Amino acid sequence: MRRPLSRLKLAAMVAAAASALFVAGAALGPTAGPGRGATTPAGPGARISPDDRLGMTIARQQKRLREVPGDWRAWAALSSAYLEKARVSADPTYYPKAEGTARESLTRRAEGNADALVALGALANARHDFAAARDQARAALAVNPASADAYGVLADAFTQLGDAAGATDAVQHMLDLRPGLPAYARASYDLELRGLVDQAADLMRRALDNAVDPYDTAFCHNQLGDLAWQVGDVAGAERAYAAALAADPESIAARRGQARTAAATGRTDVALSAYAELTRRTPTPSDLLEYADLLRAAGQDAQAAEQLRLATAAHTLFTANGGVDGLAAAALALADNRPADAVEAARAEWARRQHVDVADTLAWALHRAGQDTEASAYAKRVAATGARAAGYAYHLGMIELALGQRDEARASLTRALQTNPHFSPIDAPTARKALADLGATP
Structure with missing residues (x-):
C-alpha cells in the first residue's frame, strides 16, 4: 500500500532557511514527473517511451494549430514539448523551435499569457541564461501568482545564480501549490x-x-x-x-x-562499453568528458582525444542554438591542457552566475594556471556551502598542497576519499598518491 506523503518540515533540515518550510501532503499527481509516461490506446498497462510520448504530443499540438492557428495555449504547449524533446534527445536544435513557438503564442496573446512566459523561462534555463529565466518566471508570476510551473523555473534559475534563499523560497511555493515529483526533486536538490x-x-x-x-x-x-x-x-x-x-x-x-x-x-x-553506448545515444559534453577520463585512465589516449573532439563539437552545437556554457568551455580547455583559456571561461561564467560548481571550476582552473592563492579563495567558498561532493574536497586539497598547507591538504584529501573513494578514475588515484606522499592514508 502506498502511504501518502506526510507534511515535511524541511526548514529543520536546511539551516540556511530563514522561515519554516513545509511540504503539503499529497500523493504525486498526474503531472508529477519530468519523464512522465502514458498508456497507449492498445490497453491498460501498455507503455510508450517518453520520446514516443513527446512525438505524439508534438503531432497533436501541430494538428490543433493547423485547425485553430490562434490557439495561444497550444502554441505554448508545443514550445514546452519541443524543449522536452531537446532534453530527452540531447539535441539543442529543438531550442529555436521552442523559442519560435513560444513567441508565436505571445503574438497571439500578449497580455495574460503566463504559459508562454513559463515556456520562455524554461528555455532560458536550458540555454543556461539563468538571469533571463528568472525574469521570465517573475513576469509569469505577475500574470498568474499561482503558477507552480513558474515557481519551478524560478527555483532552477535562483539555484544556478547562487541565490540559495531565493531558490528555497521558490521551491516552497511550488510545493505549496502543487506537491509532486517536480517539486520534490527540486527540494531534494536544495538539501543536497x-x-x-x-x-x-x-x-x-x-x-x-x-x-x-x-x-x-x-x-x-x-x-x-x-x-x-x-x-x-x-x-x-x-x-x-x-x-x-x-x-x-x-x-x-x-x-x-x-x-x-x-x-x-x-x-x-x-x-567503457556502457559509456560508448551512452554517448552514442546522448552525446553531451559532460558524458563525453567522463568517457574520455575513463579512456585516459585505461591508457587509451587516442580514443580519449576523439571523445574530447566530440565533446567540443557538442558544445559548439549547444552554443550555435543559443546556449551559453562556460563550465563546459572551461572543462574542455582543462582537458586540452589550456588552463589560461579555462580561467577565462570560468571567470566569465562566474560573472553570470555564482553556483557552487562554477566556483569549484574556477578554483581548479586557477590552480592549473598556477594561481593558487586566488584559487584557494574560491575553493573555500565551495567548502563553506557544506556541499559534500568528493571532487570539491579533492580540488581544495590539491590547492592547499600547492600552497604548502600540508595539514590542511591532508585533511581535505582524506575527506575526498572518505566521501567517495571512486569519485574519478583520474583524480582519485592522484589523491591517494598525494596522501601517501604526505605520509597518510585515507
Whole structure:
C-alpha cells in the first residue's frame, strides 16, 4: 500500500532557511514527473517511451494549430514539448523551435499569457541564461501568482545564480501549490547543495513511495542512485540504478550510473562499453568528458582525444542554438591542457552566475594556471556551502598542497576519499598518491 506523503518540515533540515518550510501532503499527481509516461490506446498497462510520448504530443499540438492557428495555449504547449524533446534527445536544435513557438503564442496573446512566459523561462534555463529565466518566471508570476510551473523555473534559475534563499523560497511555493515529483526533486536538490544528502535521499524515497508512473519511478531511483554514489555507497547506487532500469529499460541516467559503478568496481571493459553506448545515444559534453577520463585512465589516449573532439563539437552545437556554457568551455580547455583559456571561461561564467560548481571550476582552473592563492579563495567558498561532493574536497586539497598547507591538504584529501573513494578514475588515484606522499592514508 502506498502511504501518502506526510507534511515535511524541511526548514529543520536546511539551516540556511530563514522561515519554516513545509511540504503539503499529497500523493504525486498526474503531472508529477519530468519523464512522465502514458498508456497507449492498445490497453491498460501498455507503455510508450517518453520520446514516443513527446512525438505524439508534438503531432497533436501541430494538428490543433493547423485547425485553430490562434490557439495561444497550444502554441505554448508545443514550445514546452519541443524543449522536452531537446532534453530527452540531447539535441539543442529543438531550442529555436521552442523559442519560435513560444513567441508565436505571445503574438497571439500578449497580455495574460503566463504559459508562454513559463515556456520562455524554461528555455532560458536550458540555454543556461539563468538571469533571463528568472525574469521570465517573475513576469509569469505577475500574470498568474499561482503558477507552480513558474515557481519551478524560478527555483532552477535562483539555484544556478547562487541565490540559495531565493531558490528555497521558490521551491516552497511550488510545493505549496502543487506537491509532486517536480517539486520534490527540486527540494531534494536544495538539501543536497547544503550537504544534507541523507535528508535529500529521504525526500526522494518518500516521492518514490507515491510514484505510480514507471518513468517517475525510474527518475526517483536514479536520483537515489546519484545520492548514494555521491557518498561512496557503490552497492546502494548499483541497486538503485538496477531498479531504475527495471522501471524504464531505456533510462539514460541509469545507464550513466551503471557505467560509473562498473568503473568503480574494476569492471573497466563493461564501463567503457556502457559509456560508448551512452554517448552514442546522448552525446553531451559532460558524458563525453567522463568517457574520455575513463579512456585516459585505461591508457587509451587516442580514443580519449576523439571523445574530447566530440565533446567540443557538442558544445559548439549547444552554443550555435543559443546556449551559453562556460563550465563546459572551461572543462574542455582543462582537458586540452589550456588552463589560461579555462580561467577565462570560468571567470566569465562566474560573472553570470555564482553556483557552487562554477566556483569549484574556477578554483581548479586557477590552480592549473598556477594561481593558487586566488584559487584557494574560491575553493573555500565551495567548502563553506557544506556541499559534500568528493571532487570539491579533492580540488581544495590539491590547492592547499600547492600552497604548502600540508595539514590542511591532508585533511581535505582524506575527506575526498572518505566521501567517495571512486569519485574519478583520474583524480582519485592522484589523491591517494598525494596522501601517501604526505605520509597518510585515507
